[in-house]
Amino acid sequence: MISITIIGSGNVAQHLIKAISKTTILEVTQVYVRNIDSVSHLIDYDKITNDISKLKNADLYIISVSDDAIQTVSKSLFFSNKLVAHTSGSVAMEELSDNNRKAVLYPLQTLSKKKEVDFTTVPLCIEAQNEADLQLLTEVAQNLSDHVYNVDSEQRKSLHVAAVFVSNFVNHLYKIGSDICIEHKVPFEILKPLILETAKKVQIMEPNEAQTGPAKRNDTSTINKHLAILTDENQKDIYKILTKSIIDNGKKL
């Protein structure tokens, strides 16, 4: 068995605890949280602690806290030369304390407590300081997911930016679509199959090949009609810059 201690109680920490519990080779030794009740629905009370000095020995410690707390938490660990990983997309591995061997296990998926996710489908981006640690981390990751990638800190940063575009920003465009529907009294429901099909298309086609719409066709008449319908300044600005970017992209080809 590979023993793992989870430090934190956020979305990623909770999904990790659940995913580890489903394997036969990995086990959660302990969970460190500020508030014991925050994870008591996931694991036995005797494995939860809110006293950092009571952390037991484990093969891997996973720090899953907010980005700006990672450094402080890693420095607060009293032991040394153990394997300590964080789970952040935008924090470099080097930012972990030098007291321990550093690693990263970054699940590239949108995880919320409310929605169940099949963790075996979540891409895991891993990184470690030395070959032996990378091997252990690979074994851990492969037991949790079918999609494991070796990604260094620089690559991970750029992946995180790309993820903001294809997920956070995409979701905001869904929000704008919903706002337009509310304003004009049409059900947002009508757009849901289109949203799903657009995401499914790029699973098998290049995004460039899948591009359609007035900007792609440089259809100025429709573009101007659309701008006249929009009443919100941010919506107008977003429409203009995305249209410009699609048109500029067409010119490059």
Add this chain to the structure above:
Amino acid sequence: MISITIIGSGNVAQHLIKAISKTTILEVTQVYVRNIDSVSHLIDYDKITNDISKLKNADLYIISVSDDAIQTVSKSLFFSNKLVAHTSGSVAMEELSDNNRKAVLYPLQTLSKKKEVDFTTVPLCIEAQNEADLQLLTEVAQNLSDHVYNVDSEQRKSLHVAAVFVSNFVNHLYKIGSDICIEHKVPFEILKPLILETAKKVQIMEPNEAQTGPAKRNDTSTINKHLAILTDENQKDIYKILTKSIIDNGKKL
């Protein structure tokens, strides 16, 4: 049987021919195209014509051509007082010629010739000038799809704008994500589960509730790190305005 003539050979026309052929109540009487070979893989040669004067009698004529050709094509029909529908999201029903009874059958889905779509899942937005025509159109639409909506020309225009945001613009954000991956030598593949999950989330959650990311948290440090990674001016501008819009939206709540 309800007899239908299709005018046009584009993506929508081809998907309609296939979908109608699968029903027991609707039949394609004839297809009018410029180039007979463009639809000969879908329907018998004797039902295809490239001579507009040879159009036979039908219960419904569906004009499925590019937006700027709809008016001209509808005026070129030699008969009168028949039911004629177009399939466009952004053209008003009124733009059809007064010679015939006007209607709209707008499939709100991204349809490409390359990718099969289950037409029964495609939302169909319908509109007609009088109650009897709306009844016939409803019967046609309900035989093609499980999702039929009565949507007037004004609502349809705003739906079309919303569709540009949640599909065309979303696809362009996928393109940018892909470009960032190529630039930093990481496989775009890693982002595909995230893309799908983000689209699935809003099938059951409000987009506003599903929003995550640095802009949502007003995390200026991560936002600035991301802007420093981006090298393309359009990408930077898109990052800035979408971040501003998410932050402004948070203030409204």
